[in-house]
Amino acid sequence: xxxxxxxxxxxxxxxxxxxxxxxxxxxxxxxxxxxxxxxxxxxxxxxxxxxxxxxxxxxxxxxxxxxxxxxxxxxxxxxxxxxxxxxxxxxxxxxxxxxxxxxxxxxxxxxxxxxxxxxxxxxxxxxxxxxxxxxxxxxxxxxxxxxxxxxxxxxxxxxxxxxxxxxxxxxxxxxxxxxxxxxxxxxxxxxxxxxxxxxxxxxxxxxxxxxxxxxxxxxxxxxxxxxxxxxxxxxxxxxxxxxxxxxxxxxxxxxxxxxxxxxxxxxxxxxxxxxxxxxxxxxxxxxxxxxxxxxxxxxxxxxxxxxxxxxxxxxxxxxxxxxxxxxxxxxxxxxxxxxxxxxxxxxxxxxxxxxxxxxxxxxxxxxxxxxxxxxxxxxxxxxxxxxxxxxxxxxxxxxxxxxxxxxxxxxxxxxxxxxxxxxxxxx
Amino acid sequence: xxxxxxxxxxxxxxxxxxxxxxxxxxxxxxxxxxxxxxxxxxxxxxxxxxxxxxxxxxxxxxxxxxxxxxxxxxxxxxxxxxxxxxxxxxxxxxxxxxxxxxxxxxxxxxxxxxxxxxxxxxxxxxxxxxxxxxxxxxxxxxxxxxxxxxxxxxxxxxxxxxxxxxxxxxxxxxxxxxxxxxxxxxxxxxxxxxxxxxxxxxxxxxxxxxxxxxxxxxxxxxxxxxxxxxxxxxxxxxxxxxxxxxxxxxxxxxxxxxxxxxxxxxxxxxxxxxxxxxxxxxxxxxxxxxxxxxxxxxxxxxxxxxxxxxxxxxxxxxxxxxxxxxxxxxxxxxxxxxxxxxxxxxxxxxxxxxxxxxxxxxxxxxxxxxxxxxxxxxxxxxxxxxxxxxxxxxxxxxxxxxxxxxxxxxxxxxxxxxxxxxxxxxxxxxxx
Numbered sequence: 078x079x080x081x082x083x084x085x086x087x088x089x090x091x092x093x094x095x096x097x098x099x100x101x102x103x104x105x106x107x108x109x110x111x112x113x114x115x116x117x118x119x120x121x122x123x124x125x126x127x128x129x130x131x132x133x134x135x136x137x138x139x140x141x142x143x144x145x146x147x148x149x150x151x152x153x154x155x156x157x158x159x160x161x162x163x164x165x166x167x168x169x170x171x172x173x174x175x176x177x178x179x180x181x182x183x184x185x186x187x188x189x190x191x192x193x194x195x196x197x198x199x200x201x202x203x204x205x206x207x208x209x210x211x212x213x214x215x216x217x218x219x220x221x222x223x224x225x226x227x228x229x230x231x232x233x234x235x236x237x238x239x240x241x242x243x244x245x246x247x248x249x250x251x252x253x254x255x256x257x258x259x260x261x262x263x264x265x266x267x268x269x270x271x272x273x274x275x276x277x278x279x280x281x282x283x284x285x286x287x288x289x290x291x292x293x294x295x296x297x298x299x300x301x302x303x304x305x306x307x308x309x310x311x312x313x314x315x316x317x318x319x320x321x322x323x324x325x326x327x328x329x330x331x332x333x334x335x336x337x338x339x340x341x342x343x344x345x346x347x348x349x350x351x352x353x354x355x356x357x358x359x360x361x362x363x364x365x366x367x368x369x370x371x372x373x374x375x376x377x378x379x380x381x382x383x384x385x386x387x388x389x390x391x392x393x394x395x396x397x398x399x400x401x402x403x404x405x406x407x408x409x410x411x412x413x414x415x416x417x418x419x420x421x422x423x424x425x426x427x428x429x430x431x432x433x434x435x436x437x438x439x440x441x442x443x444x445x446x447x448x449x450x451x452x453x454x455x456x457x458x459x460x461x462x463x464x465x466x467x468x469x470x471x472x473x474x475x476x477x478x479x480x481x482x483x484x485x486x487x488x489x490x491x492x493x494x495x496x497x498x499x500x501x502x503x504x
Numbered sequence: 505x506x507x508x509x510x511x512x513x514x515x516x517x518x519x520x521x522x523x524x525x526x527x528x529x530x531x532x533x534x535x536x537x538x539x540x541x542x543x544x545x546x547x548x549x550x551x552x553x554x555x556x557x558x559x560x561x562x563x564x565x566x567x568x569x570x571x572x573x574x575x576x577x578x579x580x581x582x583x584x585x586x587x588x589x590x591x592x593x594x595x596x597x598x599x600x601x602x603x604x605x606x607x608x609x610x611x612x613x614x615x616x617x618x619x620x621x622x623x624x625x626x627x628x629x630x631x632x633x634x635x636x637x638x639x640x641x642x643x644x645x646x647x648x649x650x651x652x653x654x655x656x657x658x659x660x661x662x663x664x665x666x667x668x669x670x671x672x673x674x675x676x677x678x679x680x681x682x683x684x685x686x687x688x689x690x691x692x693x694x695x696x697x698x699x700x701x702x703x704x705x706x707x708x709x710x711x712x713x714x715x716x717x718x719x720x721x722x723x724x725x726x727x728x729x730x731x732x733x734x735x736x737x738x739x740x741x742x743x744x745x746x747x748x749x750x751x752x753x754x755x756x757x758x759x760x761x762x763x764x765x766x767x768x769x770x771x772x773x774x775x776x777x778x779x780x781x782x783x784x785x786x787x788x789x790x791x792x793x794x795x796x797x798x799x800x801x802x803x804x805x806x807x808x809x810x811x812x813x814x815x816x817x818x819x820x821x822x823x824x825x826x827x828x829x830x831x832x833x834x835x836x837x838x839x840x841x842x843x844x845x846x847x848x849x850x851x852x853x854x855x856x857x858x859x860x861x862x863x864x865x866x867x868x869x870x871x872x873x874x875x876x877x878x879x880x881x882x883x884x885x886x887x888x889x890x891x892x893x894x895x896x897x898x899x900x901x902x903x904x905x906x907x908x909x910x911x912x913x914x915x916x917x918x919x920x921x922x923x924x925x926x927x928x929x930x931x932x933x934x935x936x
Binding site: 101244249252312313314315317318321322325329349350352356357360361388 | 673675680741742743746747749750753754756757776778780781784785789790
């Protein structure tokens with residue numbers, strides 16, 4: 078039984094209970110959100126000992142970190158190290174997007190070492206494995222579904238599929254005349270396959286088969302947007318909207334099948350369009366949780382896209398996005414290093430928290446208040462405890478400035494402190 | 505040649521000059537925006553009694569008043585009175601939506617009796633004539649639709665609402681959506697019924713090039729009809745509406761390609777938090793084409809007062825970038841409007857567009873308010889009335905409880921704040 082089906086029957090699962098406790102909301106809120114489809118708990122039904130995460134309306138905004146071997150960087154140990162770093166930096170979920178090496182082995186190792194929900198894009202494995210075989214155009218549909226089922230059996234909690242990138246959607250894109258066409262890697266390869274074979278997207282045609290597998294293992298679907306905008310100029314265009322309309326219909330079908338579903342979105346979005354982007358997803362997809370990449374609020378800062386994404390991500394979360402996919406400083410530049418992963422997670426968590434402040438999430442502004450209080454009087458121990466990234470603060474005893482003598486006794490801060498009846502603090 | 509083709513060729517027409525003068529904008533900017541499709545001047549080539557009116561980016565937001573006969577009220581004279589009322593109240597364009605009596609006669613009388621641009625919805629007449637000639641709307645032929653469009657164009661109609669973007673794909677989306685109010689556009693309803701019954705594609709979509717040909721020949725500005733506009737706030741920004749808008753966007757691109765002036769019609773009922781996104785999405789999907797919106801009505805529950813629900817939504821819509829507001833009268837959802845309704849509707853829409861123009865920074869908008877404020881401070885009643893959005897009403901209200909022989913205002917009498925403060929500041933005194 079899926080969490081959604083359980084909620085519909087009025088059952089309160091252990092996972093609902095755990096999520097409610099973490100979020101400090103009543104378990105009925107979680108249950109109701111699941112029933113309405115505005116909350117998902119990605120949690121493969123074969124699991125027992127994992128840490129569930131609730132994603133959706135009224136809950137704190139979550140952050141996902143993507144790791145995985147590259148085509149030419151297949152060192153598994155390196156990716157396992159990234160996993161560790163991402164978790165310690167506070168990622169709420171992990172996506173394994175491995176393309177190189179023994180993909181089954183890597184996935185299983187990640188699953189074994191990761192207490193939080195894990196997502197994949199099964200077509201990545203299909204594509205990657207075809208490189209040494211028949212090539213992407215030689216992939217047959219049956220083998221795609223075998224991979225999906227295999228990954229589900231392994232315990233993957235959520236899966237991305239480009240199911241709404243139909244021939245109709247591609248037609249809209251062609252007529253639109255985009256600047257950057259398709260920037261989704263999986264989407265582009267799949268589109269090439271569709272055009273070559275003159276066939277409809279199998280992930281759309283056989284969507285019911287996906288639903289069947291998802292229902293069996295309680296895989297939360299994360300329907301991906303093949304047509305996500307790859308630059309500000311392509312944002313909110315007809316191609317993107319066409320795909321979102323079809324995504325909305327697929328949300329209906331998933332819910333009817335008792336399958337948990339969220340929607341994956343942008344990409345590069347003009348800052349003035351972020352609010353409308355989120356509203357459109359919520360409208361067209363009946364409030365399904367929105368998982369957004371970035372969004373990058375400008376195109377011109379390669380090397381610093383964790384910052385462009387933190388800006389866009391904060392606005393997106395504030396407007397109602399529920400789940401942010403991190404972007405690392407390596408985006409558009411190189412294969413991410415371990416340090417990039419850490420930077421990416423922290424930047425996305427800042428955005429998520431700012432979004433939570435805007436959304437009025439339980440406990441968000443109280444967190445800020447706690448930090449503010451730790452600053453007056455100056456309490457480094459408390460600050461380190463409260464900080465989003467404690468590692469950014471010096472170790473205890475490492476304080477460089479403890480006593481200030483700059484003004485030779487004529488201290489402005491002390492004068493002010495006396496006036497306010499407080500203890501003097503460091504300036 | 506259309507205004508757009510001339511603009512593309514670098515020509516600044518007399519019409520562009522007049523619009524530039526009225527709006528106090530450089531005529532080269534007007535030309536450039538027409539060439540890009542960001543601005544239209546609806547003026548049929550065959551019409552010579554029309555005052556050119558610009559609609560689009562950077563211009564004052566315009567207001568349309570709809571009039572027209574219905575089968576139960578086919579009286580042309582009554583509608584011509586409404587035309588006069590709407591014009592006096594300050595409407596910028598007139599739409600003749602007649603569906604009863606002598607439709608051709610009504611249209612020709614409208615065109616003869618106004619200097620404002622005139623718009624129509626040709627599918628109304630095509631449907632009514634099909635009912636009269638063949639007994640039903642579903643018996644309408646594609647030929648009939650095009651014949652009526654051409655007939656109206658020849659009569660001098662300046663802009664036409666044509667529901668070209670409702671097609672089988674949109675209807676499929678509508679079916680999958682389960683809406684509350686389905687289709688509330690009359691023209692859209694006629695066409696959808698026709699398409700479903702005949703199991704055929706919408707001829708106005710399938711043969712859009714024919715529409716373009718006629719529009720180009722007479723320089724009729726297309727106003728792509730919003731067949732799938734939301735009829736209640738619950739249906740706003742749903743998949744059917746957005747699917748319709750995606751196709752509208754493609755047709756806008758084709759119209760521009762053909763040198764045809766084009767604008768886009770929109771909502772309808774929109775919850776207040778979606779008004780901004782609605783406008784932004786239209787501008788994005790239709791590459792900045794002028795947006796002509798009905799209302800928007802921000803709540804469903806105030807029949808009898810929908811000029812007010814629309815003034816609220818219209819203000820937000822125009823502020824967000826809507827260029828042209830179709831008025832809604834207090835009679836909306838209830839009955840055919842009378843003359844008073846028309847007047848109230850136009851004034852409410854003008855208040856909305858003006859409030860938005862202040863926010864948009866349209867040239868002259870905030871200056872109007874400043875003038876009024878100065879007249880108010882100076883207790884210059886004559887000037888205040890002259891500057892009113894509705895001088896007639898301002899004058900009438902002023903007279904009701906004031907002795908016409910004095911300069912007093914019965915609101916505060918001698919306790920007038922303006923007067924007291926003037927005394928305190930040692931400025932010239934005014935009687936109140």
